[in-house]
Amino acid sequence: MADKTFFVIDFDSTFTKVEALDVLSDILYEGTDKKEIVGKKIKDLTDQAMAGELSFREALEQRLALLEATKKDVTQLSNELKELVSESVKRNKAFFSNETDNVLIVSSGFKDFITPVVTEYGIKEENIYANTFTYNDKDEVTGFDASNPLSEHKGKVKLMKELSLEGEVVVIGDGYTDYEIREAGYAKTFFAFTENIKREKVLAKADVEANSFDEILFTIKHPMATSFPKSKIKVLLLENIHQDAKERLIQEGYQVELLGGALDEDELCEKIKGVHILGIRSKTMLTRKVVEAADRLMIVGAFCIGTNQIDLDACTEHGVCVFNAPYSNTRSVVEMAIGEIIMLMRQIPKRMRQMDRGEWSKSAGGSFEVRGKKLGIIGYGNIGSQLSILAESMGMDVYYYDVVEKLGLGNATKLSSLDKLLEISDVVSLHVDGRPENKMFFKREHIQKMKKGAILVNLARGPVVELEALQEALESNHLAGAAIDVFPVEPKNNNDTFDAPVKNIDNLILTPHIGGSTLEAQENIADFVPSKMIEYVNTGSSFNSVNFPNVQLPRLESGHRLLHIHQNKSGILAQMNNVFANRGCNILGQYLKTNEDIGYVITDIDQSYQHELLEDMKKIDHTIKFRILY
Ligand SMILES: NC(=O)c1ccc[n+]([C@@H]2O[C@H](COP(=O)([O-])OP(=O)(O)OC[C@H]3O[C@@H](n4cnc5c(N)ncnc54)[C@H](O)[C@@H]3O)[C@@H](O)[C@H]2O)c1
Numbered sequence: 250m251a252d253k254t255f256f257v258i259d260f261d262s263t264f265t266k267v268e269a270l271d272v273l274s275d276i277l278y279e280g281t282d283k284k285e286i287v288g289k290k291i292k293d294l295t296d297q298a299m300a301g302e303l304s305f306r307e308a309l310e311q312r313l314a315l316l317e318a319t320k321k322d323v324t325q326l327s328n329e330l331k332e333l334v335s336e337s338v339k340r341n342k343a344f345f346s347n348e349t350d351n352v353l354i355v356s357s358g359f360k361d362f363i364t365p366v367v368t369e370y371g372i373k374e375e376n377i378y379a380n381t382f383t384y385n386d387k388d389e390v391t392g393f394d395a396s397n398p399l400s401e402h403k404g405k406v407k408l409m410k411e412l413s414l415e416g417e418v419v420v421i422g423d424g425y426t427d428y429e430i431r432e433a434g435y436a437k438t439f440f441a442f443t444e445n446i447k448r449e450k451v452l453a454k455a456d457v458e459a460n461s462f463d464e465i466l467f468t469i470k471h472p473m474a475t476s477f478p479k480s481k482i483k484v485l486l487l488e489n490i491h492q493d494a495k496e497r498l499i500q501e502g503y504q505v506e507l508l509g510g511a512l513d514e515d516e517l518c519e520k521i522k523g524v525h526i527l528g529i530r531s532k533t534m535l536t537r538k539v540v541e542a543a544d545r546l547m548i549v550g551a552f553c554i555g556t557n558q559i560d561l562d563a564c565t566e567h568g569v570c571v572f573n574a575p576y577s578n579t580r581s582v583v584e585m586a587i588g589e590i591i592m593l594m595r596q597i598p599k600r601m602r603q604m605d606r607g608e609w610s611k612s613a614g615g616s617f618e619v620r621g622k623k624l625g626i627i628g629y630g631n632i633g634s635q636l637s638i639l640a641e642s643m644g645m646d647v648y649y650y651d652v653v654e655k656l657g658l659g660n661a662t663k664l665s666s667l668d669k670l671l672e673i674s675d676v677v678s679l680h681v682d683g684r685p686e687n688k689m690f691f692k693r694e695h696i697q698k699m700k701k702g703a704i705l706v707n708l709a710r711g712p713v714v715e716l717e718a719l720q721e722a723l724e725s726n727h728l729a730g731a732a733i734d735v736f737p738v739e740p741k742n743n744n745d746t747f748d749a750p751v752k753n754i755d756n757l758i759l760t761p762h763i764g765g766s767t768l769e770a771q772e773n774i775a776d777f778v779p780s781k782m783i784e785y786v787n788t789g790s791s792f793n794s795v796n797f798p799n800v801q802l803p804r805l806e807s808g809h810r811l812l813h814i815h816q817n818k819s820g821i822l823a824q825m826n827n828v829f830a831n832r833g834c835n836i837l838g839q840y841l842k843t844n845e846d847i848g849y850v851i852t853d854i855d856q857s858y859q860h861e862l863l864e865d866m867k868k869i870d871h872t873i874k875f876r877i878l879y
């Protein structure tokens with residue numbers, strides 16, 4: 250930023266979200282037939298003038314002729330406009346008062362309603378350049394002061410020439426008349442402000458498009474630039490994540506790239522550079538090498554339940570917050586398990602294969618109802634316990650085994666021995682999580698301990714079952730059937746080929762990891778995970794994160810929020826509070842939570858603080874990441 254920079258800011262659709270004369274027309278004609286007709290005419294005239302298609306004076310005259318306003322209406326207008334100030338202007342209130350000598354409102358609107366709005370932001374009255382209404386003795390608006398250059402065609406340019414500001418000038422606005430200042434050489438940079446409206450003709454002329462004041466301050470490296478602008482947040486979504494997720498994140502203002510399959514480690518190390526938010530499913534191995542190659546990564550979203558594909562320790566050490574969707578696809582998995590259990594008990598896969606081969610085998614041999622059969626569930630978590638309810642409602646006797654204490658639902662019986670469960674169950678269904686200790690958890694010895702003629706279902710994780718042993722058990726008819734949805738090695742995408750140690754068995758169902766692949770589940774996930782990501786970006790809330798201390802935060806109403814992630818060492822909070830004390834900073838609220846590895850401190854502070862405070866925060870010992878929100 251130059252030593253002296255002036256900020257020339259437009260009012261309508263820039264400082265405020267709206268065009269003031271549109272609002273005035275609504276006030277005047279509310280509840281009458283005229284509201285729509287006059288409103289439309291006013292809007293058309295405004296758009297034509299803003300796009301440079303109609304001279305400003307003509308547009309102004311025609312618009313005022315349509316409005317029959319009084320001083321009282323103008324006062325009502327400014328009161329309404331106070332509520333309609335652009336969000337990013339509100340967020341940066343401190344900037345306007347800090348730069349009070351350098352901020353100029355240059356508008357072809359009217360001081361009569363602009364002044365009460367902008368002076369609340371510390372903008373000086375003498376720095377407001379705009380038209381003024383003329384009134385008759387009944388306080389009715391009769392027109393405008395025609396000697397004001399801002400009422401003329403190219404009025405803003407004329408005014409800037411008269412002002413001849415000494416310093417660098419940045420002009421910020423949504424209209425063509427704002428661009429004309431830059432075109433005439435009275436400004437160095439024209440920011441086309443698109444937070445409220447995007448005018449293509451104006452955008453085409455812009456030096457920079459800015460969809461918020463945050464972005465402007467960030468771009469010019471203003472010392473008060475704080476929150477990272479949303480439009481600079483890059484999101485990479487892999488593995489065909491549902492389109493709704495992409496749309497949700499785009500709506501939030503992020504840049505989003507969506508790719509079909511997974512990437513391997515080296516590809517991902519390249520692709521992840523500059524990415525702030527990564528979305529994956531079960532195929533992407535997010536290794537330490539990838540996390541270390543990520544130079545901007547803040548958040549990882551697993552658009553599924555399992556997070557075993559993610560090096561959570563590496564993420565935590567690097568201050569990357571990981572979310573998953575722990576419930577969104579559980580029902581889909583349960584329904585698939587139920588369907589497969591019935592199919593296998595009735596030998597349907599075998600019958601289908603026979604039919605394909607032209608064999609007609611109408612026989613009840615080896616086919617059973619599920620009613621009254623014993624279902625043994627291993628892993629009684631979100632899926633296992635839901636399966637328990639549905640299976641019981643079909644008349645199955647449910648038994649379960651879990652490594653932690655779990656309350657049995659319905660009439661399910663808890664077993665404290667895995668062997669006991671294997672010994673009695675007609676169907677064994679695996680629903681354990683993918684923790685490293687569960688690799689090859691269900692081995693040959695467990696398969697052999699299963700009842701003769703029993704059925705095995707694995708919709709949990711591929712490495713959990715010793716598939717070679719399963720193949721032998723199926724070939725020898727020790728087991729009557731199996732359904733396997735997950736495999737130790739799975740293809741990266743739908744174009745890759747697949748092979749597994751278990752195959753060519755009549756009563757076997759193999760599926761390509763689709764337990765959670767229903768449209769309902771994918772839509773639920775596409776809603777849940779982005780909402781967590783957005784909440785973390787906007788409020789710092791880590792609630793439901795799988796690796797961060799879970800902190801649920803209130804929305805920030807005023808003030809600034811400092812988010813500090815550090816290694817969990819003693820004395821960090823004391824250091825932090827010393828910084829606040831030394832910089833004379835008023836703390837509005839503070840939250841601290843730690844886990845074994847990291848501490849997460851959130852401090853809400855009053856907006857008026859010395860900017861050097863932010864640098865001090867980054868220098869605190871063992872800091873991993875620091876960011877600010879407002
Ligand atoms: N096939 C699919 O498409 C699909 C879809 C969703 C989930 N999943 C997988 O299903 C599994 C279950 O998901 P969830 O949401 O119910 O998980 P969860 O974390 O809610 O439940 C897992 C349960 O298993 C228990 N457990 C872990 N190791 C165990 C062991 N060795 N012996 C006995 N109990 C053990 C845990 O204590 C926990 O209660 C996970 O592996 C998940 O990744 C697969």
Ligand SMILES: O=C(O)CC[C@@H](O)C(=O)O
Pocket residue numbers: 530531532552553554555556578765766
């Ligand atoms: O959809 C996926 O890729 C994974 C589904 C499932 O394994 C999960 O963990 O939720």
